[in-house]
Amino acid sequence: MSESPTRPDRVCIVGAGPSGLVAARQLRDAGVAFDVFEKHSDVGGIWDPANTGTPIYNSAHFISSKYTSGFYGHPMPEHYPDYPSWRQILTYIQKFAADENLYQHITFNTAIENAVKDDDGNWVVTAGGVARTYRALIVAPGVTWHATSPTFPGQDGFTGEIRHSSTYNHASEFTGKRVVVVGAGNSGVDIAADAAANAEAAFLSVRRGYRFLPKHIFGVPLDVFISTGGQLPAGVTLPNDPNELIDALVGDLTKYGLPAPDHNALASHPIVNDQIIHYLAHGDITAKPNIAQFDRDEVVFTDGTREQVDLVLFATGYEYRIPFLDEELFEWHQGHPRLYLNIFNRNVDNLYVLGFIEFADAAYHRFEEMAQLIALDISLEGDRKEQFRELKRTHFPDLRGGMNYIDSPRHANYVETYTYQEALAKVRDQFGVEPVSERYTSRS
Structure with missing residues (x-):
């Protein structure tokens, strides 16, 4: 293993599927320097059948419609059918990454081997035999890679x-x-x-x-x-x-x-x-x-x-896993890490997980709203940073809206989507952050 110069001013994002891409967009627009690492040769995550291990199959389509499923500010093409195929979804994701100029931030064909904290609290991330140091780590690994x-x-x-x-x-x-x-x-x-x-x-x-x-x-x-x-x-x-x-x-x-x-x-x-x-x-x-x-x-x-x-x-589901991290960094329940707002590690201040969540809703809008709060937390300083840190330690909002979901691993971290959106909105309001909307304009 070789070491490159430390990069404590930068953030590491792992994964260039949809959640990793919106994390990249939010960090960039917040003025936070970052690098993205992706084990595959292109963006798209599970939607690319050339990505080894993807569960995608030839007849796969979205179960949410094109009208609700796109990225903020990037509606799906009008000529797409109501329920796009995996081919159309992959093309759409790749075009989003290109239109947002995100490709330049991504190192492809590079799997993360491990990530550990150093004595200064930074992350030493090893990929391709090279160790790099980052001030924060965002993992966006997807949830359908480890079959059960x-x-x-x-x-x-x-x-x-x-x-x-x-x-x-x-x-x-x-x-x-x-x-x-x-x-x-x-x-x-x-x-x-x-x-x-x-x-x-x-x-x-x-x-x-x-x-x-x-x-x-x-x-x-x-x-x-x-x-x-x-x-x-x-x-x-x-x-x-x-x-x-x-x-x-x-x-x-x-x-x-x-x-x-x-x-x-x-x-x-x-x-x-x-x-x-x-x-x-x-x-x-x-x-x-x-x-x-x-x-x-x-x-x-x-x-x-x-x-x-x-x-x-x-067709019996998947385990939530982050193979390059020590499992003891998380508290686990029914195979799922317990996180503040299903995003923030409560005990490791600069560790974030994006996409380990289930709800009855199209995902990409919610992922970006989650990524916006990650970018906020990374950008905060002084008393406001401590204020957010205290939220992560002590705030335990009900994200289920009183719903009693099935007692199964699939539903262990399930949230009621409107209740969850309200919880995110309250944190945004507390820190004076405008919500992401379809009028969202990136600073690309």
Whole structure:
């Protein structure tokens, strides 16, 4: 390892996916010097299938619409469909980075090997065998890189193929096969729909009852319909209760063999997919309960049914990990670091995590609002710096708005989006910071 001259006037950002890019824009506009390191050869994070380890698959699209999903000041192109594909999202992210002149700040093909504090409290960041010293560290590593998979009795003796959905790429992988997809999250039901259309036989294994939201309501994208209050056709009325509303729009899921939803509609991350209902209704895929065990070439389910299967895909989520940092720097809960506002390490004043958060909302606006507060904290001095430091130590706002989310690792750091936005706004107001808006003009 070699050492370059120390750079204690600069900040290190790790990752050039969407969250890393908005962090870069906010630091630049705050006049903070910084460097960005990205292990891949371009920006885009998971949305670039050439990025080794990405879980992106050929049929992937946004589950939020183009109208709510863009970066501040950079609306998605008008010619994009309501729900852009991964190709369009990647092109959009790359154009954002180019238009904002962010490429010049990024060192590509350079993974961070480790980052440790020195005696002066600065960060010594080692990348490509070179150690550099920074006054603050922002990690924006993404949350879908470290797959988690369950184990079942008989799994080692299964004669078929078992892998995580993060390895899935194209529907042609299902041709001529009998396939079980385990898990009904957004990627799980997307992939299950691919299997329904292409496999010899397809099965969707779920442990619990979920609600599946349609992507359009009366022809309007779901998120636009909700955010605008929903303009209904003349003579049409809908229930006010979210459970009743979704159940009325989608119908009784138990008639497709799925278990009845076992939680309130707002208590879980939304699953936005009506394709899977189409395929269930047409008999192209069969709903199954959880797996009980594997038996040679068969999968045995908890209801006692069994199916001969060639391929099992576990769409069972991901671990939150920052491999280059000592885990003891954080307090962990259900595999998630506990952070002030899901951003700030409460005990390490110059360590920030951007993107380790879940909410029922489009992400890029929220990420930039979070990044704005990071830039604020890094820029503060004297009494105002101490004031922010005290907030990080002692302020424990309710970010859930009284919601009782499902008790699962996925929901361990879940926040109610409007409550969360209000919490960020209160901190901005306390320090006299104007909110980011669509009229935002960068100093690029």
